Amino acid sequence: MEKFYWAALGAAKGIGAAHMMALVRVFGSAQNAYEAEEADLLATGILSPKAVAAFVQSRKQQERFPEKLREQCERLHIDVIPIVSAAYPERLKRILQPPLVLYVKGTLPDFRYSIGMVGSRMADAYGLKVAGYFSSELAKAGVVIVSGGAKGIDTASHKGALQAGGKTVAVLGCGVDITYPPENRTMFEKIAEQGALISEYPPETEPLPFRFPERNRIISGLSQGVVLVEAAVRSGALITAEFAMDEGRDLFCIPGNIFSDKSAGPHKLIRDGARIALAPDDVLEELFPELAGSIHSNLFACMEDKAPLRVCSEQQRKLLDLLTQGPQTLEQLVTATGWSVAETSVLLLELQMKGFVQTDAAQRYVQS
The missing domain is CATH 1.10.10.10 (Winged helix-like DNA-binding domain superfamily/Winged helix DNA-binding domain)
Incomplete structure (x- = not known):
């Protein structure tokens, strides 16, 4: 039951994971911290009076939240993994703002070899082909493909990994019980079988626009490096790329058509110093040299027979x-x-x- 109290703490707005973890240390458990009196919360000095008042108000509005969440997760076969759990990905713990809990449908893979694949929702045929190819070849080499489950490059990346029989993880901007976009229902079911659907949001959380930039930090946080396929200069994919650079992740960009605005984002980052990836082996040689050489050396060799x-x-x-x-x-x-x-x-x-x-x-x- 303790993990559901962690989830209740995580659902409180405006209070980061570091402050919540400090409260748990003071009160001895997530349940004690969640149920603490307002005066006791103020006495810790961890939260400002305004934050304490907001937390207490939030707690009143979500009556019996831990109990209801437990019933809901058991019914939907959703696991809750708090940041203190051994199952919580170690790499994700080290980002600036780690989620206090993860909601998981499926099985979390070993993220030792993991790459984030990001790009435009409105990708063209070139971008879709490249994303699917890179993901498929990297997955064959044993790399976990992490992406956001959205249209375009995300979908092509997940499908590439699935078709290769590899593992892939979709980090969602909504509850893991919600299929968004709806046309990806079958793909999401396969992802849960071969990897996991992940979210920091409780079940039934709707896919509102502001949640997608928030989830981008988790994509980069789970990944050793990030590959950007196509993106306009102003796009959500570039937010993920920025998170990757801020967290010290390696960023790879795939060059594209110089006449396409979808190539403007990768080309800008290449000018700013991002690495160019012309083949999956470029990524492996840089990040996982022990896996390099096990796949096609370039896209043209892969497609020669076609x-x-x-x-x-x-x-x-x-x-x-x-x-x-x-x-x-x-x-x-x-x-x-x-x-x-x-x-x-x-x-x-x-x-x-x-x-x-x-x-x-x-x-x-x-x-x-």
Whole structure:
């Protein structure tokens, strides 16, 4: 039951983990600290009078919180891991603002070899392919892939690790009982089987916008290094990159199309001194040299057996060349080639059947 009192302390707003841990040391247990009288809390000198008043008020508003949380977590098969537990990741304890508790669905892996994969929610085909490739190859080498469960690069990273049979962890900006985005339900179920869903928020906590930047520190905190695939200059992924640098983590950036705003973030950080990663081995050699050499040396070697030049017509290759510039509508491709709508449509359908082209959410054509 003690861990649920830790969770109750963690649910109090405006009081950091360090102050809560100090209260537990004074009162001897999380339960005693949570149930302490207002006068006794003030007497410790750990919290300001304003913080004590806010804590007492919060406690009144969440009546029987520990008992209700226990019932809820048992029903939903959610584990609660306080910061004092041996199961709490050691690396995460050392960040500036560690979460007081972690809510976990699944099984926490060994984070000795772990990499954070982050990037744009609105990634293009290039970014999705690179994220999936890096994650798959790193997972094959025994690295845990940590990401945020969101659309775009996060999803591609998790799927890459899952398809490789590796371990991956999704750090959520909501309760681990909530599937957000909803279309990732099946993926989340697989993550819980092959790794874990993690959150600092109790069950039923809604995915409000401010919670996602907060959870980014946990992604970098669990990781030995962070790989940034695609991101605009102002983006949540860059927040994670900043957390990584602030906490002394190694930051790797994958260069992209110089004409794409999605490459602006990585390119800026590269100019500022971040490492360039052109292949998964670049990450392994820097962080885990004992694992290096066990995977493909570069993306092109990995994809050699799928080279479209050998199986596509000259017209199809022209379409593929155009799609390297980014997503294109049918009308844009017709204008660029000068071919008819019917002819272009047939060629695109053939490329889709060969697995070289797909459509995105906006029904634009992109490379697979």
